[in-house]
Amino acid sequence: KRSSARIAGLPLPPGPSQLPFIGNLFDFPQQPEEWKGFAALGRLYGPVVCMRILNKDIIVLNSMKAATDLLEKRNALYSDRPRFPMACEVAGLDWILAFMPYGSEWRRHRRALHPHMNETAAKSLAAMQEVLTARFLRKILAAPEDWSEALEWLAGATIVRAMLGVDVADKNDPLVKLNKHIVGIVIGVASPGVPWAVDWLPFLNRLPSWLPGMGFKRQAAIWKNEQLRCREESVAHVKRDMAAGTAVTSIASKMLADEDADETVVTNVINVAYLAGNDTTLGAMRAFFHAMVLHPVSQREAQTEIDQLLGGARLLSLEDRPTLPYLEALVLETMRMYPVAPLALPHCVTENDEYEGMAIPKGATVIPNTWAILNDPAVYPEPETFRPERFLKARRLDPLMPDPRNAYFGYGRRMCPGQYFAYNEVWLLAATTLACFDILPVKDAAGKDVLPSRALSSGLVSSVSKFPCRLIPRDRETSERLLSLV
Numbered sequence: 001k002r003s004s005a006r007i008a009g010l011p012l013p014p015g016p017s018q019l020p021f022i023g024n025l026f027d028f029p030q031q032p033e034e035w036k037g038f039a040a041l042g043r044l045y046g047p048v049v050c051m052r053i054l055n056k057d058i059i060v061l062n063s064m065k066a067a068t069d070l071l072e073k074r075n076a077l078y079s080d081r082p083r084f085p086m087a088c089e090v091a092g093l094d095w096i097l098a099f100m101p102y103g104s105e106w107r108r109h110r111r112a113l114h115p116h117m118n119e120t121a122a123k124s125l126a127a128m129q130e131v132l133t134a135r136f137l138r139k140i141l142a143a144p145e146d147w148s149e150a151l152e153w154l155a156g157a158t159i160v161r162a163m164l165g166v167d168v169a170d171k172n173d174p175l176v177k178l179n180k181h182i183v184g185i186v187i188g189v190a191s192p193g194v195p196w197a198v199d200w201l202p203f204l205n206r207l208p209s210w211l212p213g214m215g216f217k218r219q220a221a222i223w224k225n226e227q228l229r230c231r232e233e234s235v236a237h238v239k240r241d242m243a244a245g246t247a248v249t250s251i252a253s254k255m256l257a258d259e260d261a262d263e264t265v266v267t268n269v270i271n272v273a274y275l276a277g278n279d280t281t282l283g284a285m286r287a288f289f290h291a292m293v294l295h296p297v298s299q300r301e302a303q304t305e306i307d308q309l310l311g312g313a314r315l316l317s318l319e320d321r322p323t324l325p326y327l328e329a330l331v332l333e334t335m336r337m338y339p340v341a342p343l344a345l346p347h348c349v350t351e352n353d354e355y356e357g358m359a360i361p362k363g364a365t366v367i368p369n370t371w372a373i374l375n376d377p378a379v380y381p382e383p384e385t386f387r388p389e390r391f392l393k394a395r396r397l398d399p400l401m402p403d404p405r406n407a408y409f410g411y412g413r414r415m416c417p418g419q420y421f422a423y424n425e426v427w428l429l430a431a432t433t434l435a436c437f438d439i440l441p442v443k444d445a446a447g448k449d450v451l452p453s454r455a456l457s458s459g460l461v462s463s464v465s466k467f468p469c470r471l472i473p474r475d476r477e478t479s480e481r482l483l484s485l486v
């Protein structure tokens with residue numbers, strides 16, 4: 001039986017029928033690729049699906065219209081997060097902006113980040129991104145088989161350079177290590193599908209650690225110490241350099257130089273940028289290589305467009321973006337087909353609401369199904385086909401085509417604050433790599449192409465797994481000459 005209506009006699013959104021107490025526990029889509037399970041429920045019940053697990057209402061949004069109507073147009077009601085007791089209260093990760101409840105603290109942190117990450121500010125970081133991307137290309141010219149490690153280096157080097165002004169070492173960089181340590185802890189406590197009893201029964205956190213079954217508290221205490229120590233160290237590094245007069249300008253140094261700045265907020269947002277920006281951007285960049293291995297015709301088309309613009313005379317820069325519509329379409333199509341956050345992050349509704357005759361109960365967790373939105377055949381016909389042309393009309397970007405970034409980077413007031421910085425990085429990587437290399441599949445012993453798996457991993461960040469590919473310089477001499485100038 002479905003639970004009875006609770007708001008002015010309106011029914012809850014449709015969904016599978018519920019068992020007593022556990023509700024829809026057995027209907028809940030399972031990893032891997034649980035977004036496909038949510039999309040299947042959407043085909044059965046409609047774009048807004050309601051489920052209940054134990055004591056929690058869960059509303060899944062499977063269409064852009066529903067996501068826009070609620071998360072964007074009613075953002076005053078839909079910008080909260082569900083509570084994450086294990087991550088925030090037990091493991092002390094409540095300083096992470098992405099987990100913060102909607103309110104004044106959250107707003108203070110977003111405001112601190114905004115001047116440094118908005119669209120205009122992101123442009124001023126592009127020159128640094130161009131230099132690091134050129135270093136990446138030099139690395140893969142020298143050792144193409146190590147492209148995956150070089151890409152990991154690029155993702156870490158860019159965010160650390162932007163936030164802390166530090167040039168990351170080629171291997172074993174201490175600041176990258178610190179940040180990775182925090183990421184590991186966040187993955188340990190906050191990954192979807194990691195069941196912590198305390199997340200469902202928060203009173204467990206009030207029981208003493210020595211009781212049987214309270215092992216999670218002892219483990220979390222260790223994680224808490226570790227992550228708080230690491231988080232202080234990265235900003236302390238910048239402060240030391242500033243005191244010695246050797247600091248390179250960075251977002252941290254600019255924030256700290258502001259007399260009115262609250263140091264705790266600075267430490268929080270500087271650290272969250274690596275957490276939220278490293279693996280996501282890496283996943284997006286790896287997806288680009290994957291798409292190119294699988295779609296040589298699109299790759300060739302983008303290279304022709306680039307060659308016509310450059311004629312091998314210079315390297316591409318971000319300023320070339322408007323003159324390369326096919327390349328832009330190719331990057332957008334890659335983002336559409338490889339969403340790094342297929343279920344975004346959950347939102348939470350703060351008041352009882354009504355939508356198209358259905359009750360949305362206060363406190364419900366709202367899961368936007370970005371994967372379903374970006375694979376909606378009514379918007380993107382034959383969504384399983386990689387087709388950059390879908391974004392073009394008469395060889396220009398079609399302004400009527402919905403931009404996948406409006407889902408890819410999340411929704412409403414919680415939309416990703418790093419989106420411009422991240423997009424520029426992925427675009428630069430795609431543009432400059434295609435200018436210099438052919439990206440081809442590896443061959444097996446019989447000389448046949450080995451194509452990598454298309455499956456997206458589940459977790460806080462989704463992407464294709466690491467895979468081998470062949471990177472063949474298109475014109476080694478010219479590439480080496482141009483890259484040596486950067």
Ligand code: HEM
Pocket residue numbers: 097098099100110117272273274276277278280281284340341344345346347408409410411412413414415416417418419421422423
């Ligand atoms: C390709 C790369 C990236 C993708 C796909 C991505 C995607 C997302 C998504 C889907 C959300 C959740 C939005 C929502 O709740 O509706 C988010 C939140 C967030 N992202 Fe990104 N992101 C990327 C890169 C970055 C970078 C480089 C930063 C660095 C500043 C960053 C910082 C954040 C933060 C701090 C939040 C939490 C915002 C909040 O809760 O208010 N992200 N991102």
